[in-house]
Amino acid sequence: MMPKTMKTATIFKGPESDPTRVRVEISDIEIPTPKDGQVLIKVIVSGTNPKDWKVPVYMPAFGPHNTGDDVAGIVAAVGKGVTEFKVGDRVAAFHEMRTPFGSFAEYAVAWETTTFSLPDHTSFEEAATIPLAAMTAVVGLHARLNLPSRWETQSAEREAVEKGGIVVYGAAGAVGAFAIKLLSRANLHPIIAIAGKGIPFVETLLDMTRGDVVVDYRKGDDAVVKGIADAVPKGQKLMYAFDTVSSNNSYTNIFKVLDLRGHITFVLPGKKYEGIPETVNDSITTVGSVHGKPDDLWDLGYVYFRLISLGLKQGWFSGHPYEVIPGGLQGVQQGLDNLRDGKNSALKYVYRIEETEGYSG
Structure with a gap:
């Protein structure tokens, strides 16, 4: 009772x-x-x-x-x-x-x-x-960056990622790690992961045969910028970035490589993000959107939580x-x-x- x-x-x-x-x-x-x-x-x-x-x-x-x-x-x-x-x-x-x-x-x-x-x-x-961290990754990837799911095999967004890659800044944190898992499930590579002490963990999530790399932010801003730039396939443009840190120099480092018409999403609401080029498509990832705040993404939350449940059952999500x-x-x-x-x-x-x-x- x-x-x-x-x-x-x-x-x-x-x-x-x-x-x-x-x-x-x-x-x-x-x-x-x-x-x-x-x-x-x-x-x-x-x-x-x-x-x-x-x-x-x-x-x-x-x-x-x-x-x-x-x-x-x-x-x-x-x-x-x-x-x-x-x-x-x-x-x-x-x-x-x-x-x-x-x-x-x-x-x-x-x-x-x-x-x-x-x-x-x-x-x-x-x-x-x-729950919260995985759904933050879902909203960031699929609602804010408008990246395709696994079953959407042909799209301009998929082509752009496959050519130039996608940055996940803060890859060892829960949101970053879940983003990598979801990107991998959606067959979106190469993934350019930025991490520090958690690099050994992040490496277990990446597929180096698909061009995935990890960049160590502890080596300093210049090394991070160079690492991102070197990871973008030669002759291609970096069009997508998910900044799950959104503080210190994370996004300013990204902007030094991101194409001027690229897409980036942040996770900290209320913060003043300075120095964003006017042509960059920037957004805030608000996980409360799956509860209708500030926008109505109830259906996105419903579908992806059930997909996560399936992933746990089948073993491709953890x-x-x-x-x-x-x-x-x-x-x-x-x-x-x-x-x-x-x-x-x-x-x-x-x-x-x-x-x-x-x-x-």
Whole structure:
């Protein structure tokens, strides 16, 4: 029998003495009832993302809230109109950002459209690394850059990538790594991956026989620019770039090689990107679009989450490397602090909710 209350973690902006630090408070609230079209999920493992600490710090207008959006667990109840899932199903889901009942809790809610089934061989820990980051890669590649899927064998965009390649800056991070997996599944090469400490991991994702290369950003900006330029096939133009870092000198390095009529997408909203040539087609990849914000990409999210589920089943898609932070919800503070301090490389932090002190089961 389901309990009436649950533990949840709320993320607050930290003290004035340390304005970029967040504060996590754990409290007991009533377990929500799913609305029409929603699924209530008993959270087994929650993932986390850099925005989980950045939103409270840099977007305080949204107020303190449960910022977790990567859910992996078991369906506990379904709202009216839900036909795809039933109680007891193993699922993962992308919770709608900045809405109540996120994944840092014993139970979370998600829309049916952004929930997907898990095969038995996919652990909840692996599954918790997927939803937000993988869908960010989907939106960036297929909605913002308008790149073709695997079954779209003939298009001007495919021809442009096959001739000049595509840059994935920040390839060891979850969004970058998922982008490489999706590009490979779509048969889009050569991939020019930019990474640092995570290069050994990134190399496992690339196909060097298709012209894929990895460039080490630790060697400095000039070396990065040269590495990108050298990776573009001779006589061709670099027309596409996915900047999953969107900070430091990432995009300025790209612009030194990208064609003046090329396409680039960034991942940080609200940032002022300076020095973009007027003729370059630039965009912001907003993963909230699969929940209708700011544009309506519900169908894209629905289709690709089901494709990801199939990929997990067939083995051509997998989650990101992860580290379990002990303590369940009590561990969220440590995970967010680690993300703020840049301690993670090529991995995602996840939390086993049953390890929470006072867990009700």
